[in-house]
Amino acid sequence: MEDQSDIALLKRLQQADEAAYTEIFHRYWEKLYAIAYNRLRIRTAAEDVVQEVLASLWVRKDVLEIRHLSGYLATATRYAVFRQISRLLPDQPLDNPDVVRQLVEDPDMSHLDFCRLQERLGVEIAGLPEKCRLVFLYSRREQYSNKEIAAAMQLSEKTVEAHLTKALKHLRLRLKDVYPYLSFLL
Template identity: 90%
Template sequence: MEEQSDIALLQRLRQSDESAYTEIFHRYWEKLYAIAYNRLRTRAAAEDVVQEVLASLWVRKAELDIRHLSGYLATATRYAVFRQISRLLPDHPLDTPDVAQQLVQTPDMDHLDYCRLQERLGQEIAQLPEKCRLVFLYSRRDQYSNKEIAAALQLSEKTVEAHLTKALKHLRVRLKDVYPYLSFFF
């Protein structure tokens, strides 16, 4: 049987087609697990996160407007990791060095407030020129390929590459004190 596109699977999912959900589950389980495990470093916690994300996809199937399934699921998994950390540390803010560092697996992440980091990143992205910002968001948030971005914005692939380079350079310069931690957002 020929593999269906994500778009076709999403259409079937919106119609409560369980076989479409099963296909999405099998297609993305390992990728999502790798994202979660890379941050949480425990099998059970990573499995819980992936189950949460995929269960939410089924429950919210009619209300979601997903254009790029892979990007959506990866982003949802990243946010679910932070929800998982919050559940595991209900009485400990993320600045509790011993526990947070074990969970986040990023050097000195225990001294950063995730929400402030995300807000600061958002402010810097907002300062990018419009086309540059759109290219960056399509690439990093939606995980579009350079070719897909070029088609969507009617640009050449070289122009897309130039905008990405410009955006990353801007963010590296403006966020140099926290840039190593931003890999989680990309």
């Protein structure tokens, strides 16, 4: 039933219904905050991330095509966390092999270091072709089966499998220096 309510809220949101936006805000704020705080461990930074995501939802309400509100907001929050980490750690790029090696060889990797690895993964996922990226995110982040993805995206299951294979091949190639350590995220 919640999905039906979300669909109705999204339709109202697209019509600039402030009450619908307020309902979405109250329904998802705590969940999004938990996602952001779990990765950042800084209260104010996590609050900033949630504000950014929810404000963007309102600003972009006319152009967004959202099928699953909770999944969209969770993914948007993860990407906003990556941007926040980049702002907090601007002088330590993740494309430096020495930084990455230090992170993965240290058995006591800090939570923030783990987030930096996730950020690099997020950048590579964002670089996938649109359908390939969506299939990958539905599969890995939303835990949809291939059959559910095929139905949601109006694709055959074979096409879904092909997109997943392409995404994983791309990620293995682009993240070959840290792929063994990120494979549990995929």
